[in-house]
Amino acid sequence: MTPAHEWYKSAVFYELSVRTFADGNGDGKGDFPGLTGRLDYLKNLGVDCLWLLPFYPSPLRDDGYDVADYVGIHPDLGTLEDFKVFLREAHARGLRVIGDLVTNHTSSDHPWFQAARRGPTLPDGSPNEYHDYYVWSDTGTEYAGARIIFTDTETSNWTRDDQCGRYYWHRFFSSQPDLNFDNPRVVEELLSAARFWLDLGVDGFRVDAVPYLIEREGTNCENLPETHAILKRMRRMVDEEYPGRLLLAEANQWPEEVVEYFGTDEDPEFHMCFNFPVMPRLYMSLKKEDTTSIREIMGRLPQIPKFGQWATFLRNHDELTLEMVTDEERAFMYAAYAPDTRMKINVGIRRRLAPLLDNDRRRIELLTTVLLALPGSPILYYGDEIGMGDDLSLADRNGVRTPMQWNAGMSGGFSTAWPSDCFFPPISDPVYGFGRVNVQSQERDPSSLLKWTARQLEVRRAHPAFAHGELQFIDTDNPAILAFTRTTADETLLIVSNFAANAQAVRLELGDHVGRTPVTLSGGSHFPVVAEAQYPMILGKYDYYWLRLN
């Protein structure tokens, strides 16, 4: 039995932007009342926890990751009362809700930065306490070992502030000055902001961009011990004051570094960390028809503490990041998945799941089943469950953030406003547009992607080994086939997936399971008994089996 406070280990997460999910008042911008009205959809889909992208007051120069007030609601999205109603209604349906805590930086519009730029000393000669909330330099030459993350926009991590006459540090856009986490007051401010939402009842946070909190000369300013110390302090606060709430780390790092963000059983840090390294390898394996890199990277993941759980995903609101691959692999991914240069951004590809996979239902199903079956709690990105497309004409990563497509009516049912008055225009092309791809039509079609996804989530829920089972890769004589077992004391599941565009024959090394009978999880079909170590199978193109070894 998993203790109740480890609910996140068996949860399926659903990431959404309030701004683009459902508009309740017809102004063309999604809002909390609109989202509240769609909670039954999410419940019926079978997800357990909603991750809301930043919903705070913000000038929206980075879609809300530029926070101007940590303890408010962006006026476009409703009021604090609307938020409370939403949270109550979500909880009433058994849905949990996590927010997005943007720790590393604020917006340059934040009152702290506006005060900080007045300089270290105020006109009356008194010290300006807010100046030290940010990281300043007189030369803008320090920390040269830190890479630039938004390579398409920024040329330096320093920008000169004319008002202050000094340079401020920023790992992301220049409109997002980094907070100075060497200042204990900043740490306390962030903890207070977290407490505000935890007091209201949120179930935790995805914590943004955690590797970059502290800067030190002579390092790359990522994953520093001082950064971990601050994050552990955050975890202690949550465990002591809000037991059972979740902290999920966004640390886009290699396995050896990301695992540090879990901490240890004795000195914990995050309950969950995104598995960034495996994500691009799922796509790579499809194009290469070779799953070796998935096995390799999963084998590189160190042991995590008992409380820990990975967060797995195929897509999110950012570009499909290619930071955690080699140069050669990155070149392969660009050639395979970004034939149009508009698809590239920074170190990644700004496309949604369905277009990446040529809208091929078999490939979408294949990657989704692998996502649901690998160790970790899966995170679905809104709209991918109906196969939404993207809009390359929109700037930055906004092309993958278009309005949810609810029906074939005006503005896809997202809003009663005209499409041109929506925050982003709903997609209307003949292939991915709301006239063809929408929730209402898929709810009426038993064979739709939406219905299929809901069924898979139901099957996953019925078999706790998906959430808790130990992973064992099965040796095969065909690299196009990914085969693994997930085992608990009660059951062993066998997952077999064909990453090739043609039917494949394979022999699975099932010596540990001789005498057992594979039975499909949906339908209960009995396969031939495992009579000897080598178990032959045939799989159609992009085919998969979810089996239980009886």
Ligand SMILES: OC[C@H]1O[C@H](O[C@H]2O[C@H](CO)[C@@H](O)[C@H](O)[C@H]2O)[C@H](O)[C@@H](O)[C@@H]1O
């Ligand atoms: O708040 C700034 C950004 O923080 C997150 O960024 C992450 O996304 C980057 C790619 O877009 C990635 O390269 C980096 O490693 C991450 O920290 C957030 O998800 C972004 O939306 C945001 O702009």
Ligand SMILES: [Ca+2]
């Ligand atoms: Ca609205």
